[in-house]
Amino acid sequence: MPGRLQNKVALITGAGSGIGLESSILFAQEGAHVALVDINGQAVQKTHKLISERFPNVKSVPIQADVSKEDSVKNMVDEAVKAFGRLDIMWALCAIQFNNAGIMHPEDDHALNTEERIWDLTMNINVKGVWWGCKYAILAMRNNPTDQSKGLHTGGSIINTASFVALLGAATPQLAYTASKGAVLAMTRELAMVHAREGIRINSICPGPLKTPLLMDFLNTQEKKDRRMVHLPMGRFGEAVEVARGALFLASDESSYVTGTDFKVDGGLSSCY
Numbered sequence: 001m002p003g004r005l006q007n008k009v010a011l012i013t014g015a016g017s018g019i020g021l022e023s024s025i026l027f028a029q030e031g032a033h034v035a036l037v038d039i040n041g042q043a044v045q046k047t048h049k050l051i052s053e054r055f056p057n058v059k060s061v062p063i064q065a066d067v068s069k070e071d072s073v074k075n076m077v078d079e080a081v082k083a084f085g086r087l088d089i090m091w092a093l094c095a096i097q098f099n100n101a102g103i104m105h106p107e108d109d110h111a112l113n114t115e116e117r118i119w120d121l122t123m124n125i126n127v128k129g130v131w132w133g134c135k136y137a138i139l140a141m142r143n144n145p146t147d148q149s150k151g152l153h154t155g156g157s158i159i160n161t162a163s164f165v166a167l168l169g170a171a172t173p174q175l176a177y178t179a180s181k182g183a184v185l186a187m188t189r190e191l192a193m194v195h196a197r198e199g200i201r202i203n204s205i206c207p208g209p210l211k212t213p214l215l216m217d218f219l220n221t222q223e224k225k226d227r228r229m230v231h232l233p234m235g236r237f238g239e240a241v242e243v244a245r246g247a248l249f250l251a252s253d254e255s256s257y258v259t260g261t262d263f264k265v266d267g268g269l270s271s272c273y
């Protein structure tokens with residue numbers, strides 16, 4: 001049976017860990033050829049090795065890039081286009097782009113204590129990284145063929161990782177992070193509207209608290225973990241692969257009429273009081 005992303009090319013940022021790692025594996029398992037991007041060169045090589053061994057029919061390209069630098073983002077898309085662009089006419093070039101890389105600064109990010117350097121670093125990676133990721137993906141996707149006959153988009157699907165904190169006021173102080181994720185939601189909605197008629201769908205995904213290094217390093221004591229747990233309706237942290245499954249839906253043609261949405265994978269957190 002063909003995979004749900006057969007003959008597609010996906011570029012995934014933050015592919016060295018957590019959601020990006022699990023999405024890279026899942027997308028490859030579903031038949032996508034993957035451009036794996038991370039600032040951590042060793043981590044992205046590890047993901048590449050794992051995918052090459054497990055899915056020999058899938059082409060995987062590791063790319064070291066810093067999403068907070070425009071040149072670096074342009075280069076990563078150019079490299080993906082170079083690697084996949086001419087292999088088969090049916091391949092939708094960079095058909096899927098998952099702008100997922102992000103940070104939660106480990107220092108105090110409370111409004112009264114946070115510093116401009118924390119704010120700027122967070123905004124550079126979480127907001128500018130998504131903006132540039134969208135910009136260069138859209139420019140590449142404009143060259144994709146559109147299959148009007150099937151009524152399915154082939155222009156492309158962009159997924160931006162936001163967070164449940166963009167929807168709720170979190171009691172844990174992480175102001176720059178929260179503001180950055182709110183910006184991701186706002187940008188996603190506007191870009192989705194502007195590019196809808198080009199066959200490019202743009203959605204954000206809002207993960208709840210997950211058992212990944214990003215959050216586990218932040219909640220670095222059992223007491224902090226227990227305090228967060230009280231708010232989790234399912235009584236557990238989510239797994240990165242559970243978010244990857246949501247991203248798979250948004251990446252695939254199964255979500256062909258979905259754009260501009262914020263897709264929650266938060267274990268019910270944003271619905272609870």
Ligand code: NAD
Nearest residue numbers: 014016017018019039066067101102163209210212214215
């Ligand atoms: P993670 O720390 O496990 O993985 C993030 C990856 O991004 C790392 O491999 C890191 O090297 C990479 N990265 C960081 N800065 C980068 C840069 N400038 N350029 C390129 N790559 C960079 O984190 P995760 O939990 O998988 O988080 C992924 C996304 O999900 C982030 O945007 C995060 O804000 C969001 N998110 C996470 C949670 C959670 O609880 N873990 C909840 C909501 C949203």
